[in-house]
Amino acid sequence: MDFQQQLKSLGMSVTPVRLAVLEALNENPHSEASRIFQAVQDKLHTASIQAVYKNLNAFVEHGLIKEFRPKGMSAIYETRVGDNHHHLVCRSCGLIEDTDCIDTAPCLTSTDPKDFKIDEAEIIFWGICPTCQNKHHSEIGET
Template sequence: MSSTDHTAALRGAGLRVTAPRLATLAVVEAHPHSDAESIARSVRESLGTVSRQAVYDVLNALSDAELLRRVSVGGRSMQYELHRHDNHHHLVCRECGRLEDVPCAVGEAPCLTPHDDHGFDVEIADVVYRGLCSDCRAASAVSPAGHTAPATT
């Protein structure tokens, strides 16, 4: 997405176009699933003098306007990605924390239907798949002494 697209997105959401907002969108686009502190650091590197609190305020405003999506995967800090309105889900490695996008499981959004919807009109299903990524799985197959661990059946 170009800065022109970010400008149009901000205007379409009824937000003023500012350098911190444009820089934040660019950083999140370049580094999806970054936490607020990493985003703030990158925005400050890009713009120079902008406070951490200003970037946090921008993240909140862009999330509230649904230009960014907050991703919560448990005990870790909130992470951010561009909001694509595609109802995708996430895979998270329980060892290293790697976070990957994964399309909706099956069917149309929402892809999961609760057993009892308690009268809700369900619009979105947020799913986090947890497991061990391929790198961590490979690393755990090697013992500390550098010997390959016996295969389990």
């Protein structure tokens, strides 16, 4: 199903900006708003960052995309939804990669859930990516 169809089936109207945002995000997974804005501009030669933010929020609310916020970074968006995957984040260069969950079912088991009704477990694995491991060890610094 293409983006046009997806928007319609969610009852959202189809606009050039919206399609451009979704395409941009699809082509640049794990992007922040400003990067998506740039990519949208490349496609449309016009567009406001406000519209980008507004649509990103609308898409998140409709479950079309996901948002997460690693410390030291702006909000990060991704189109991969509906499965239960997590993220590897490089402390050195900020690279973000998807990583699968152990189960196909969401890993919602906390040993000590304090009576919370848990619906999602969001995991960030912090570490050093392969590329940065091969650089100077001395240059590795935390954010």
